[in-house]
Structure formats: C-alpha cells, structure tokens
Amino acid sequence: MGESTGSTTREALADFLRRRRDALSPELVGLQTGQRRRTPGLRRDEVARLANMSTTYYERLEQGRGPQPSAAILAGLARALLLTPDERAYLYLLSGRTEPAATDQDGVVDPELLSVMRAVTATSPAFVVDDLAGVVVQNELHTSLFGQVAGLPGWEGNMIWCWFGSGRWRRSVLNSAEHQEAIGRDYVSYLRVIVAERGYDPAAAALVADLRSASPEFSRMWDVHQVSGAPAPIMSVLDDRVGRLDFDYTRMMSSRSRQRLFSLHPVPGTPTQQRLNRLSNVRGNAVSTYR
Structure with a gap:
C-alpha cells in the first residue's frame, strides 16, 4: 500500500x-x-x-x-x-484485517444461502454445509439423488466423510480414477482452508484424524498440503431411475456466516436437465444407488 x-x-x-x-x-x-x-x-x-x-x-x-x-x-x-x-x-x-466469520448457530441455516438454494431447487441439486463441512440442509433434488444426509449422526452427515469415509457420494460416480483423484484433491484443499479458519480446534482435528485413519487416499492427499488448484472435473453419476447425469459444481460462501452452498449444475449439451426433470416426477420411489 x-x-x-x-x-x-x-x-x-x-x-x-x-x-x-x-x-x-x-x-x-x-x-x-x-x-x-x-x-x-x-x-x-x-x-x-x-x-x-x-x-x-x-x-x-x-x-x-x-x-x-x-x-x-x-x-x-x-x-x-x-x-x-x-x-x-x-x-x-x-484496518487492513480480515474479519473473522461469525459463529454459526447449531441447526440454523444461513438465510442468504437458503434463499439461493431454494431458487435453484427446480433445476439443480444443492446443499448447505456448516463450517466443518457437515451437511445442514439439502434441497429435494439432492436428497433424491444422494439420500438423506443432513442430520445424520457423527461424521455420516459430513460432506468430506461422504466422499472418503463412507464413500456414499462416490459409489455411482462414473468418472475415471484420474478424475476421481482430482475431485478428491479439490475436497481436501477445501478442508485445509476450513481447518485453518477454525484454528485447528479439537473438532477439526478429530475430523482430520478420523479421515486419515479411515482413508489412506485422504491421508496421502492431506500430506501434500495443497490449498488450491485446477477446478475439479465434471462429475458424472449413474442414477438407476433416469440414467447418467453430468454435473459441473460450484460453491458459494455466505457473507454473514461460515456456511457454504454447493450446487450441481447440468452440463450444457447433455440430457442431464431433462433427466433431472424426470427424476422430479419419480421422487419417493426407490432411492438411487448412493444409499
């Protein structure tokens, strides 16, 4: 300056x-x-x-x-x-300082993110996570695809655990091993930032320790200490009711809390949006293979 x-x-x-x-x-x-x-x-x-x-x-x-x-x-x-x-x-x-994020209240969804999630609910699966990547709310399309995650006990409701720990978010992923590696690196880089924001507090340390214990893949990526990189590739999943779905995804951080919104967007030029529309009509039937 x-x-x-x-x-x-x-x-x-x-x-x-x-x-x-x-x-x-x-x-x-x-x-x-x-x-x-x-x-x-x-x-x-x-x-x-x-x-x-x-x-x-x-x-x-x-x-x-x-x-x-x-x-x-x-x-x-x-x-x-x-x-x-x-x-x-x-x-x-x-003053040239970074304002600390406001402390989230347990169970309270950031209204700014909730409004955005509701705005895309007809076209995009979306969910909101807290500052430790625990899923606090999902829209109907996301729940239909991935099953109920918000509110599950322990780490079962955690976004990073759903990829590396239980694997429930990647069982039907059609991406190659190389592309899944890139998606995983993106998640780990994201978690690195979250843990630093929390000052490596006991809860954050416990999540990292449990992930390292449960997943050698996570442990290897964590040790690289990467916090940024190329965007993750398009994620392709197979739903047993409507077929293949190709998504790009974005995340949005609230200006008033530590929560983030993740939304999956149909890739243009693919039949994903039409298939999501069909999925909306079969909600309540058999859940996808993510369960």
Whole structure:
C-alpha cells in the first residue's frame, strides 16, 4: 500500500471512529450521564474503557496515528461502538484485517444461502454445509439423488466423510480414477482452508484424524498440503431411475456466516436437465444407488 493510500485509509478509519462515537449516547451503552457533558456522544476515554484499551491508544487511532490495530483491538471497538455487521466489516476493511466469520448457530441455516438454494431447487441439486463441512440442509433434488444426509449422526452427515469415509457420494460416480483423484484433491484443499479458519480446534482435528485413519487416499492427499488448484472435473453419476447425469459444481460462501452452498449444475449439451426433470416426477420411489 502506498504512503498516500495508507494515509487516506487511516484518515477514513479515524473519521469513522469519531462519527460512531458521536452517535452513541451514554445511556445506550449503560453509562451514567452524571454531570453536564461537553460532547454529543461518548467521550474517548469511555470508548477506550468499553473496548478494553488505553485512552492514549484510542486517541491515536482517532488522530490517524499509531500501529495497525490488532484483531483483538478491532473486536473490542466493534463491541464498544455497537457496530452493525456491515459497520463491523467496514472497520476491519479500513484496518487492513480480515474479519473473522461469525459463529454459526447449531441447526440454523444461513438465510442468504437458503434463499439461493431454494431458487435453484427446480433445476439443480444443492446443499448447505456448516463450517466443518457437515451437511445442514439439502434441497429435494439432492436428497433424491444422494439420500438423506443432513442430520445424520457423527461424521455420516459430513460432506468430506461422504466422499472418503463412507464413500456414499462416490459409489455411482462414473468418472475415471484420474478424475476421481482430482475431485478428491479439490475436497481436501477445501478442508485445509476450513481447518485453518477454525484454528485447528479439537473438532477439526478429530475430523482430520478420523479421515486419515479411515482413508489412506485422504491421508496421502492431506500430506501434500495443497490449498488450491485446477477446478475439479465434471462429475458424472449413474442414477438407476433416469440414467447418467453430468454435473459441473460450484460453491458459494455466505457473507454473514461460515456456511457454504454447493450446487450441481447440468452440463450444457447433455440430457442431464431433462433427466433431472424426470427424476422430479419419480421422487419417493426407490432411492438411487448412493444409499
């Protein structure tokens, strides 16, 4: 970042903090008003106390001086100034930090992703996973193809386990061994990022350990430590009711949570969409060979 750009960003951060401080009343943050106040909002020392930092440090931030605020400092400021999610994201952006993802609530589906999943439900199998790749919801097409996965106990409801552990998501895959290898590498690279986001916490470590124990293939890929690469190839599966289905797939991360949406899209030029339409008419009959 150039000197001019850095100076402008610091000035923007300072102005943002001052305006948010002026917009808060003492009563709103639980402070006694007491004597006549000279400022329309909170005083600098009050914000510093609420954010658990020194007044001198906070004053330097409002003056556009001082070091880059740490993640802990920013979290304290966001809490003290009662910032909205958008304001909190903007604070981290001005400070050159990555905003930590919000903690997901168990069993609650991110409304942003749920809306997208519902929008494609007539044409694309789709599902939402939590921050450790556990499937939290599937649309009807996905459930019809893969069986019920969301809500299964242990790792049985985990996307990565369904590929490497139980294998229930790859039993009818028609791709060559080389292409299945590429799909697996894509899953492992994805999990690498998730585990890092969670700070290698006990739950993430347990999933990796169990996958390594259950699958030599996963263990080999994990040891490569790849976190990016070429997109996985088209996935071709065989459904015993409608025949071969060819999918490309994409993933979308929520801007407000740690959840992701995965959606399978029919490959243009193949009869996949027509066969999915037929599948919609036979829901409730025998499930596919993924079961």
